[in-house]
Amino acid sequence: MSFSVTIEPSGRQFTMQRDQTVLGAAIDAGVGLPYGCKDGACGSCKCKLIEGRVIHGAHQTKALSPEEEAAGWVLTCCATPQTDLVLESRQVVSEGNFPIVKMPTRVTSLTRVAPDVIVMRLQLPATHSFGFRAGQYIEFILKDGSRRSYSMANAPHTLSDGIELHLRHMPGGKFTDHVFGEMKEKEILRVEGPYGSFFLREDSDKPIVLLASGTGFAPIKAIIEHMEHQGITRPTVLYWGCRSKADLYLNDWVEQAVARLPWLRYVPVLSEAKPEDLWSGRTGFVHQAVLDDLPSLAGHEVYACGAPVMVQVAQREFTAQAGLPTECFYADAFTSEADKHSA
Incomplete structure (x- = not known):
């Protein structure tokens, strides 16, 4: 039926x-x-x-x-x-989504950028055509059939250099224990994608708030690269929340982007700044930093990515306290396997 x-x-x-x-x-x-x-x-x-x-x-x-x-x-x-x-659903997009494909990829590099974060690069097979929107994700298909999802951290126009992913180590995690332990360059991994509805709505001219926690920065980075490539100059501010200074694992990349892009501002926020961080910047919850700076979000669009609790609280408080229209909050909650099985 x-x-x-x-x-x-x-x-x-x-x-x-x-x-x-x-x-x-x-x-x-x-x-x-x-x-x-x-x-x-x-x-x-x-x-x-x-x-x-x-x-x-x-x-x-x-x-x-x-x-x-x-x-x-x-x-x-x-x-x-x-x-x-x-x-x-006011977030439904137009026709023309990229087809979902399944393909083998080869690990070309593994770079430790923080104690618990690795930047992985994957080479795509020459025989496959793969397209995606900046902000979407792929799924690794593991040998037992289980899957793990990671957002692509580079924009589509850079695919000739492969796919960039930011992986945080989840101790005891079936996949990340392998990545941070035995994985070597040239290993072959099976992936499927693109998936997800988290990408820039380019038919809007509203100013943008990019909100990231931890490795939720990955798809945000892809969106910034895409905006620069496409010449999109909507006023944009990135709030990146992490525990300590070391967790701002691509802080230099962001500062370089801000230096060359007059439409982009950057506000890093640390929730557990350590004395050795010598941190004089913002502290506390990253969503609260947004509310402190922008008490009215009525004319904005927000793109939020990271821990589910951050995304949920931001959506609730931005709409209730700052007047953000519900349909102008776009999000990708990084749900771990532990999150999926918790109450």
Whole structure:
């Protein structure tokens, strides 16, 4: 049995089977619904159900509470239809998404840029055509079939140099223990992508707030590179929150970008500055630094990436306290395997 799905206000439509998730069918149809983890853990794919009925599979209450479900919200990554559906998602993008491809890649370099962060570069096979939007991510397919997601940290126009990824070590992590331990250059890894709805909306002229925590800086870096390449000069400020100075692992790169791009400002924020950091800059929570500087976000767009708790708090407080329209908050929560299985 098949059902039709209409996304408002864009009017985009697609047809899906009863046993598919709404998000999976949308991805297959090239309709860019917002999403992050695809596992019912982060809440990035939450949409309003205008008409129809769905059944939700397993998900976490922090991603969709019973009260939100009762109020008509759905998680498209784990919702299957029972009728034709009409959903509201003001973040749906136009047609022309890049096709998702599966391909082998070769590790060309592993560079330790912080005690627990490695910059990995991957060489793409000459036989594959791969396109993506700055800010999207790929998934590693491990030998046991499990997957790990990482945002591409370079813009599409630099693909001749391969794909750049920023990996934080998660002690005990099946993949990052290998990356930080035994992995060598020339190792072959299987990847699939591009995935994600986190990329710059170029049809807007609103000033931009880029908000990153930790390695959430990776897709933000790609967006900055893309803006420079495309000649996009919208006023932009980057807030990068880390624990200590050492965690600002590409601080020099950002400062060089600011020096040559008059439209870009940079505000690093440390939450646990150490005495040896000799830090005279901003401290505290990075989202609070934004609110302190920009008490009204009504005319802005925000692109937030990093720890789920940072993304969730920023979205809640930016919309409630600073007047940011809900549809102007774009996010990619870096949901770890531990996050996916926590309460």
